[in-house]
Amino acid sequence: MRSIATIRRGCLWGLIGLALVIALVPFQGIIWDGGFPSIECRLKFVDSSGTPVPGVTLTVRTRAGGTCHFYPVDEFVPDHPVSSDAEGRMVFHHSGSSVEFSGHEYHNLIGFRFGETSAPHYDCVFTLHGREVFRCPFNFYQHEWDEFEQPSVTRVWHAPWDVNKYGWHPDEDYHAWRMRLFDTNNDGTLDREERTAAGFFERTCGYFEPTCSREMKATEIKFRVVERTITVPAP
Secondary structure: OOHHHHHHHHHHHHHHHHHHHHOOOOOOEEEEEEEOOOOEEEEEEOOOOOOEOOOOEEEEEEOOOEEEOOOOOOEEEOOOEEOOOOOOOEEEEOOOOOOOEEEEEEOOOOOOOOOOOOOEEEEEEEOOEEEEEEEEEEOOOOOHHHHHHEEEEEEEEEEOOOOHHHHHOOOOHHHHOOOOHOOOOOOOOHHHHHHHHHHHHHHOOOOOOOOOOOOOOOOOEEEEEEEEEEEOOOO
């Protein structure tokens, strides 16, 4: 009798385990597309007395800690720092397109989500003389910045970088070019944030083959404007 009861308990736990596996294992997947909207970010850096602070510099970091040029901040390019001017003002943009990244997302029976469930993550890090004074995610389009929103502006816009300087040339290896320009954490592969930046660069330049035109055309873009004053903490 004991052996039959043991077998029954074993079967019961086995069924429970099987049910949990079925409930927890992802089984339904979707592929989604997304992009960051066009943003004009106007920041002013001041000290505790309200005096403008020039020389605050922006660096865009990926989730893995690499430096991400060209995306999502258009003006952040390797040889042209984005810094606050003599009035403490810094202006930068993201010229959004309809599709900039995608993801594979999965669900299980109890509603948990797995995979790439959100947009690529970038941090805007602001430093003064090598000291970090402010940091925020690239989320200027989200509700956290609603209180700083100003009327939108429409500008004739083209990417503020030299495609002939940074773009892929026919006499170089395409893969080597991508790694040199976008593998900034030097791990030998392009992570999601780096791949997204590379794809945006290529689409913005309007080519995927070296024989295509290198002339980038200006386009009219409506930018959401956010404007904020940031107090730089004392050393």
